Amino acid sequence: MMMAQAITHLVCDCDGVLLDSESIALRVLHQELLPLLPALSVADAGGSADAQGDPGDREEDPRSALLHSAIANRLGMYTDLLLDEVNAEFALGLNELQAARINQEVALACSNEAQAVSGIADALQMIRLPKAVASNSSPDRIARGLQRCGLLPQFAGHIHSAHEVGKPKPAPDVYLAAAAGFGVDPHRCVAVDDSVTGVRAAVAAGMHVLGFTGVAHDRKAMARNLKAAGAIKVFDDMRLFPQLISELIWLR
DSSP states (O other): OOOOOOOOEEEEOSBTTTEEOHHHHHHHHHHHHGGGSOOOOTTTTTSOTTTTOOGGGGGGOTHHHHHHHHHHTTBTBOHHHHHHHHHHHHTOOOOHHHHHHHHHHHHHHHHHHOEEOTTHHHHHHHOOSOEEEEESSOHHHHHHHHHHTTOGGGGTTOEEEHHHHSOOTTSSHHHHHHHHHHTSOGGGEEEEESSHHHHHHHHHHTOEEEEEOTTOSSHHHHHHHHHHHTOSEEESOGGGHHHHHHHHHHHO
16 A cells, blocks of 8 residues: 655645736636627517617626626636637637737736735745646746746746646646656645636646635635535635645645
8 A cells, every 4th residue: 555645845826826817817808708799689688679789788788797607617727728618609709810819918917917816925935845836827927927926936946837838727737747847746746726627637637736716706616616626625715725734744
């Protein structure tokens, strides 16, 4: 029987764990995609003669909330994959040029507006493990966001992007790259992620996984989803983070 290995390293997702940027991405994506919703037919709108009218009235379109939820449920994916899925689901007619522009707008807004997740700086200072980032975002976006929020020194030399490893989460590649960067077995790492996509990736990599819901659109629903994806514990306040890490270390 294999002996349990001690937890010696921490691997963090970036957006939604270190940086409060997913609400920014959600806002930009919804704002950009809403005008592309096909006009409601008279039948779809309940027989109103004005149903096919002014596109400026789209905020009243009942599908606006559905679009918002569809985007929120996919945060954590590559933005281009998210756009592909939402485009297909809502028949938006999104073309490659539009998708590229929206992707750029999301990256720019997140880089320029993201703030550190409340309590994360203090939590990281209290956690004495070596730390890495494993994210689906681009290396430049990760570095700029962390630098802007004063968190970059915590992860210097250990920033891993799915753009560099070939396969994004939910594939385990970026988490495996983080463990390899430390030169340790993934079983020695604890990962923290805020998305189902990310939790599945870390579980597939063989890491112990905590789920964070502090910036989720719907915390209760996301907590259920993260547990179902394999998170061993879920929390919504970074003040709890150091204690959870300590408990995991002592339980091994």
